[in-house]
Every structure is written in structure tokens, then in C-alpha cells.
Amino acid sequence: MHDITQIEQRLWEAADQLRANSKLTATEYAMPILGLIFLRHAYNRFLAVREEVEATLPKRGGVPRPLAKDDFTRKSALFLREESRFDHLLNLPADRDRGQAIIDAMEAIEADYESLSGVLPKDYQIFDNDLLGRLLKIFNDGALRNASGDVFGRIYEYFLMKFAMEGAQDKGEFFTPPSLVRTIVNVIEPDHGTILDPACGSGGMFVQTGYFIEDRGRHTAEAVTFYGQEKTATTIRLAKMNLAVHGLEGDIREGNTFYEDAHELAGKCDFTMGNPPFNVDGVDAGKIKADPRLPFGLPGVNNKKEVSNGNYLWISYFYSYLSDTGRSGFVMSSQASSAGHGEKEVRRKLVETGHVDAMIAIRSNFFYTRTVPCELWFLNRAKPEHLRDKVLMIDARNIYRKVTRKIFDFSPEQLANLTAIVWLYRGQTDKYLALVGDYLAAVHRESALVRGALAAFEESLVALQGRVAAFGDTLAAAAGPADEGRGRLRDTLSELADAHAPFLADRDALHAAVAAWRKRYADIAPDNGAQLGARHAFDPIAEELRGMVKQVDHLVKLIGRAVEIADKELDARSSDAWDSRAINRLRKELDEKRREAVDQLKHAAYFHRQAAWLQGRFPEARLADVPGLVKLADRAEIAANDWSLTPGRYVGVAPPEVDEDFDFEEALREIHVELAGLNEEAAKLAEAIQCNFEGLGA
Structure with missing residues (x-):
């Protein structure tokens, strides 16, 4: 994902250049382009699943049985006939009608999957044949051939945003960032029954739910039924395409949720989830005042007899669709949690039900199309009695990683750590301890690989150092114009030798410490005391790992400086003792080995830091108030704060932390x-x- 921005920009610039040359509007161009991304993604998944399926196919007379559609459905992928495979389209003869071939590909998929009937784009005859050939090559980019689902999700979102900016879609609010969806899924654990997203966009909630269920070794289609509602036919098509490419199905219907209840599921859902549009105004109060999906009444009506902000309509919908044991998780504007007037009254009534479970504050820049911060709301109509008057407040605004200059998300470990706080809140200590155990097991595994990575680095360093030192030995002793350069080279090589000796000593000490720790903690019991002991014992080793990173980088800088002095100041290329090709090869190899060594050192320290992050905040493996992060607020405190559900209002400010890896x-x-x-x-x-x-x- 580190170069996803370059991939996105390259794809968009190439596709947009072709659009400009085709004289098509963004609206005409959007769906066909997204259709090609769909085919590329479907083919990627097909290839990955085919390899898995073929390895396990039963054989008769030594011949495996043919591939079948069900083989792929069970693996959440589409079965593709030959004519629907991306490489078939890419390799068509130059005189073949590519537009018709792509239409045939789409129709073949629709024939095999009834849920996609009439959904896939087929208006490819509007494109020039050569133009289509170039588009197919654009989406055969090497990075895309090896891309995972998340990368395609990002590319889908990026293209939706760009087309939205060109006027092709409605505000581009189709794709919820995977980090936020995964947070919602991890908290509500939608693993059975009926799931509704009344503002389903491109279906991201359903896709991540599918991942969640499959990760637990179950088949999504057997565990849950997806229901969705969206107000535009174009968005519904995108959602169905997104589900299909992941081998999923859902009943997604057209309708404006403010006025229509297409599925009539009030009180019947095991889970509701979604990312509805924020701060919608102008909803006709007269049309909805008797809506049974608004059990807390209207949030406030202006003099035009309109609901001036639709946030609390959505909140009411998510709540009212739940069964008596249902859970809900959704994204909402950060303004909603402390809004006043009629919205405060709705919020008060909601809190008084005892069904508000948790609130998580998210910083800005998690969305492409919106830079505002947001909050994740969680409702649970089956909350245990002892938690009915409490709400878990988590302020995650200081937890993020930078994906690009403008986009942030959660790393897998940050996401797991946030989920662990919810586990402690629910008394699921075993899950918390299992996560810490996984981190310590990763420390055990990754620290074992440090020795090999440093050995490879050392070998590469010594080889290059020897070449430069040999050149230095050949320099004439006579004085001359190069005296100053010879002196700098001599001093640099001496500094390198002075730095190399303690590096070797520290390396050996590190290896000994790691070996002793790994032997002592080869089998760590899922017990908080044992885990604390193991992590504390690794604390000084983690410091040594971080110190070793600095030493490795320092050695590389010194040898690099020596090479530059020899090459640029001492005209080394004219000497028989200097092989420029060999030197360049060794420098490139050293850079690679440096990167591998540094990465390995950081990996071991990284997983230690994750265990330390959790244990430092929850040393007794029980939920505790942590300034700036989490607080279990009771109803009396919430009432005293105007029924606000803004986490930052309760958790306070965290003490400043020193970033050890800055x-x-x-x-x-x-x-x-x-x-x-x-x-x-x-x-x-x-x-x-x-x-x-x-x-x-x-």
C-alpha cells in the first residue's frame, strides 16, 4: 500500500487522458471504467482461488474434475468463463470488436449470477476500438495484477471520488474507509442472522462482514443475509458489483430511507450498520412525523416544517431496526454527539434506554471526500444489566498512521488494540490475553530473524569496506593536490573502523540477550502475570534493537561518504584498484541489506511495543480509565454533561508521550x-x- 497514491494517480491520469480524447463526459465514462476495474479485480480473485481449488480437486484416473461455479462461491469469488477473463480481453486480435467482447464478458457473468442481472455496465460500444485496447492495458498495470482486495477498494474509491469531482456521482459518498468499517465489524461482531445497511453505498460494510465471517472458518452465505437500501440506481449497481466480486449476494433495493422502508425490517435485524450522509437538511417533517422508525420523536423542526438536520433520524433508524438482542455500529458526524435542542432530547431518550454501548472518536482525514472528524456509534439492545447505565468512551483521535499526505487509517495492530479495549469492557479477558500472547509470539518469531539479517548486512558492509580500503592503500604517499582528499578518505575509513568495532560488540550482546529471552520465554502461558514478566524482560532488548538501527544507519553513511570521497575527489575511476561496476553493485546490495536488517530490527521492536501499549494502559488486564484514551462514563455523568456522547469530553487529555521511534x-x-x-x-x-x-x- 506504500505506493498506492502513485498507482492511483497514474491510472487516473492515463484513463482521464483517454476520456478527454474520446470527447465523452465523466458521466458517460464513469461506469464503463468502473466496470473494467470490476473485471480486473474479479480476475485477480479468480486466479487466486483457482490455484487453491486446483490443489484440492478430487481426481479420477489421475485426471482432476473440471472447475465448477460452487468451488469459487465457497471461496467468495466469481467463477469466470473463458470469455470473461481479463487476459482473454487483453489478448484479443487487433481487428476484433473489443466493445462487443467486453459486453459478451459482462453478459456471461450475468448469466451465471442472477443477482447481477442488468447490473454490469455494457455501454462499451461508445468507445473507439483502439481506445478500449489502451484502457485494458491501463488496468493491466503490474501493480494491479498483484493487488489485494483492499488496494482495489482504494482504487474504486479514488475513481469514484474523481468522477464525483467531474460531476458524475452524488458527492462521492459511496465508499467507507476499510479501517472504519473493520472497527465497526470488530465491535458488533456481525456473525449471524439479518444484517441491514440502510445507506449501503458501494456495500463496503457487507464486504468487511464477509471477511470477518470467513476469517472464522464459516461461509458467509450460510451465516448471514444482507439487506441494503440506497436512493440511486447507479449506487445500487456499484454495490452489487462490489458484493459480486467478493462472491457475496445481498437484497439491495432503491429507496430514500428518510421516506421509504423498502425491506420492512423494523425490530427484526440482528445487526444494523452503515455510514449515512452527514448533516442532511430539508427533510419533510410532515411526511415522517408518524414514522414508527422514529421511537424518540423528531429531533427538531424549523419554520419551514423541515427537519433541519437528519443525523438523529439516521440514529433512530439504526436503533429501531434492531431486534431485542440486536447490535448496531455506524459512522456519524462528530457534531451529532453534543448537538443541542431537539437533538439533545432524542439523545437523552436514547441514553435512557440503556442501549448506547460505546462511542469512538476518529480524527479527520480518514475519508477521501471528507476531511472532517467523525465518531463511531455503537448500540446494543442486549447489554448486560450491570452495564445498562454506562457508556464506553474511547477517544482514538491520537491513534492513526499516515497512508498518504492527506489520508490516514489504522494499522492492523492499532485496530486490534482498539478492539481489545472493547473486549475488556465486556469482560472478555481471554481475548485480550490471546492478543497480547500473539504479540509476544511475534516478538519471539521476529527477534529470531535478527541474527541472519545482521549477518547479511555485516557481510555486505565488509565487502564494500574492503574494496574502498584497498583503493586507499594504493594511493601514492607523495604530497600533491589530492592530499586533502586522501586525508578525508583516511579519516573517514578510520571513523568507520572505530564505529564498526562497538557495533560488532553490541551485535553479539544483542544476539546473546535475544537467545536467552527466547529460551526462557519459549512458552508463555495465557496469564497476565506471565505475559507482563515476558514483556518487561524484553524491554531492555527493545532498547538495544532501536540502538542497533541507529548504528546500522551510521555505518552505511560512513561507508557511503568514503565511496563519494574516493569517486569524486580522488578520481578513483582512473585507478586499476577501483572497479566502478563492482562498487556500484556492492553499494546497491548494501542498501538492500541495510533495509532488510533495519526492517527486521524494527519488526521485533514493533510487536513488543504493541504488547507494551496494552499492558502499560491495562496492567491488570481489566478495563481502567486511561487519560486521553478511554473512560467508562455512567449515566449521571452523561446527564451532567448535557447528555453529550462526545468521548473527548470524558476521557480528558493524555500526558505527552515520547516517540521512541521518531x-x-x-x-x-x-x-x-x-x-x-x-x-x-x-x-x-x-x-x-x-x-x-x-x-x-x-
Whole structure:
């Protein structure tokens, strides 16, 4: 995912250039392009699943039976006939009608999957044959051939956003970031029964639920039934395409949820989930005042007899669709949790039911199309009696990783740690201890690989160091113009030798410490005391790992400086003792071995840090109030705060933390990248302003 931005930009620029040349509008171009991404993604999944299926196919007379549709359905993938496979379309003869071939591919898929009937785009005859050939090549990009579902989800979202900016879609609010969906899924655990998303967009909630169920060794179609509602036919098509490419099905119907209840599921859902549009205004109060899905009444009506903000309508819908044991998780504007007037009254009534389970605050920049912060709401109509007057408040605004300059998300471990807090809240200590155990097992596994990574680095360093030292030995002793350069090379090689000796000593001490720790904690019991002991015992080793990273980088800088002095100041290329090709090869190899060694050192320290993050906050493996992170607020405290459900209002401010892994040079590089991006945006804006100015005849 580290270069996903470049992939997105490259794909968009190429596809948009073709659109410009085709004289098609964004609206005409959007669905066909998304259809090609659909085919590319479907083919990727087909290939991955086919390899798994073929390895286990029963044989008769040594011949495996043919592949069948059910083989792929069980693996959450589409079975593709030959004519629907991306490589078949890519390799068509130049004189073949590609538009008709793609239409045939779509129709073959629809013939095999009734749920997709009439859904897939088929308006490819509007494209020139050569143009289609170039589009197919664009989406045969090497990065996409090896892309996972998450990458395709990001690319889908990116294209939706770009087409939205071109006026093709309604605000681009189709795709909820996987991090937020996974958080919702992890908390409500939708593993059975009826699941409804009344604002389902492109179906991301259903897709992540499918992953959740499959990870537990069950078949999604056998465990749950998906129901969705959306107000536009185009979005419904996107949702069905998204489900189908993951081998899922759902009953998704068209309707404006403010006024229509297409499935009539009030009180019948085991789970509700969604990411509805925020802060919608102008909802006709007269049409909804008697709606049974609004058990707490209208949140507030203006003088136009309209509900001025639809947030609490959505909140009521998510609640009213639940059965007596149902759970709900949804994304909501951060304004809603402390809104006043009629909205506060609805919130008070909701809190008084005892069914508000948890609130998680999310910082800004988790969405492509919205930079505002948001909150995740969780409702549970089967809350245990001892938790009925309490709400779990989690402020996750300081928990994130940067994906790009503008987009943040949760790492898998950050997501797991947030989920662990919910486990402690529910008294599921065994799950918490299992997670900590997984982290310590990862420390055990990753620290064992440090020895090999450092040995490979050392071998590469010594080889290059020997080449440069040999060149230094051949330099004439006579004085001359190169004296100053010879002195710098000599000093640098001496500094390198001085740094190399303690590195070797520290390396050996690290290996001994790791070996002793791994032997002592080869089998850590799922007991909090045992886990605390193991983690504390590794604390000083983690410090040594971080110190070793700095030493490795320092050695590479010194040898790099020596090579530069020899090459640029001492005209090493003219010497028989200097083989430029060999030197360059060794430098490239050293850079690779440095990266591998540093990554391995960081991996071992990283998993230790995850265990330390949890144990440092919850040392007794029980939920506790942690300033700036979590607090279990009771109803009296919530009432005293105007029934606010804003986590930051309760958890307080966290004490400042020292980032042990802060890399000044990496931070400086990020600043330069951000500055370059801002300069590029400024140039584009200046160009647009100039064009508009000239268009006015000025």
C-alpha cells in the first residue's frame, strides 16, 4: 500500500487522458471504467482461488474434475468463463470488436449470477476500438495484477471520488474507509442472522462482514443475509458489483430511507450498520412525523416544517431496526454527539434506554471526500444489566498512521488494540490475553530473524569496506593536490573502523540477550502475570534493537561518504584498484541489506511495543480509565454533561508521550514531500485562475 497514491494517480491520469480524447463526459465514462476495474479485480480473485481449488480437486484416473461455479462461491469469488477473463480481453486480435467482447464478458457473468442481472455496465460500444485496447492495458498495470482486495477498494474509491469531482456521482459518498468499517465489524461482531445497511453505498460494510465471517472458518452465505437500501440506481449497481466480486449476494433495493422502508425490517435485524450522509437538511417533517422508525420523536423542526438536520433520524433508524438482542455500529458526524435542542432530547431518550454501548472518536482525514472528524456509534439492545447505565468512551483521535499526505487509517495492530479495549469492557479477558500472547509470539518469531539479517548486512558492509580500503592503500604517499582528499578518505575509513568495532560488540550482546529471552520465554502461558514478566524482560532488548538501527544507519553513511570521497575527489575511476561496476553493485546490495536488517530490527521492536501499549494502559488486564484514551462514563455523568456522547469530553487529555521511534530524517523527507504536493496544487490553482481570468476577456 506504500505506493498506492502513485498507482492511483497514474491510472487516473492515463484513463482521464483517454476520456478527454474520446470527447465523452465523466458521466458517460464513469461506469464503463468502473466496470473494467470490476473485471480486473474479479480476475485477480479468480486466479487466486483457482490455484487453491486446483490443489484440492478430487481426481479420477489421475485426471482432476473440471472447475465448477460452487468451488469459487465457497471461496467468495466469481467463477469466470473463458470469455470473461481479463487476459482473454487483453489478448484479443487487433481487428476484433473489443466493445462487443467486453459486453459478451459482462453478459456471461450475468448469466451465471442472477443477482447481477442488468447490473454490469455494457455501454462499451461508445468507445473507439483502439481506445478500449489502451484502457485494458491501463488496468493491466503490474501493480494491479498483484493487488489485494483492499488496494482495489482504494482504487474504486479514488475513481469514484474523481468522477464525483467531474460531476458524475452524488458527492462521492459511496465508499467507507476499510479501517472504519473493520472497527465497526470488530465491535458488533456481525456473525449471524439479518444484517441491514440502510445507506449501503458501494456495500463496503457487507464486504468487511464477509471477511470477518470467513476469517472464522464459516461461509458467509450460510451465516448471514444482507439487506441494503440506497436512493440511486447507479449506487445500487456499484454495490452489487462490489458484493459480486467478493462472491457475496445481498437484497439491495432503491429507496430514500428518510421516506421509504423498502425491506420492512423494523425490530427484526440482528445487526444494523452503515455510514449515512452527514448533516442532511430539508427533510419533510410532515411526511415522517408518524414514522414508527422514529421511537424518540423528531429531533427538531424549523419554520419551514423541515427537519433541519437528519443525523438523529439516521440514529433512530439504526436503533429501531434492531431486534431485542440486536447490535448496531455506524459512522456519524462528530457534531451529532453534543448537538443541542431537539437533538439533545432524542439523545437523552436514547441514553435512557440503556442501549448506547460505546462511542469512538476518529480524527479527520480518514475519508477521501471528507476531511472532517467523525465518531463511531455503537448500540446494543442486549447489554448486560450491570452495564445498562454506562457508556464506553474511547477517544482514538491520537491513534492513526499516515497512508498518504492527506489520508490516514489504522494499522492492523492499532485496530486490534482498539478492539481489545472493547473486549475488556465486556469482560472478555481471554481475548485480550490471546492478543497480547500473539504479540509476544511475534516478538519471539521476529527477534529470531535478527541474527541472519545482521549477518547479511555485516557481510555486505565488509565487502564494500574492503574494496574502498584497498583503493586507499594504493594511493601514492607523495604530497600533491589530492592530499586533502586522501586525508578525508583516511579519516573517514578510520571513523568507520572505530564505529564498526562497538557495533560488532553490541551485535553479539544483542544476539546473546535475544537467545536467552527466547529460551526462557519459549512458552508463555495465557496469564497476565506471565505475559507482563515476558514483556518487561524484553524491554531492555527493545532498547538495544532501536540502538542497533541507529548504528546500522551510521555505518552505511560512513561507508557511503568514503565511496563519494574516493569517486569524486580522488578520481578513483582512473585507478586499476577501483572497479566502478563492482562498487556500484556492492553499494546497491548494501542498501538492500541495510533495509532488510533495519526492517527486521524494527519488526521485533514493533510487536513488543504493541504488547507494551496494552499492558502499560491495562496492567491488570481489566478495563481502567486511561487519560486521553478511554473512560467508562455512567449515566449521571452523561446527564451532567448535557447528555453529550462526545468521548473527548470524558476521557480528558493524555500526558505527552515520547516517540521512541521518531526519525528526524524521515520526518524531514515527509515535510519535503508535503511541500512539493502543496506547491503542485498551488500551481494548478494558479493556472485555473489564470484561465478563468482570460475567459472573462481580461
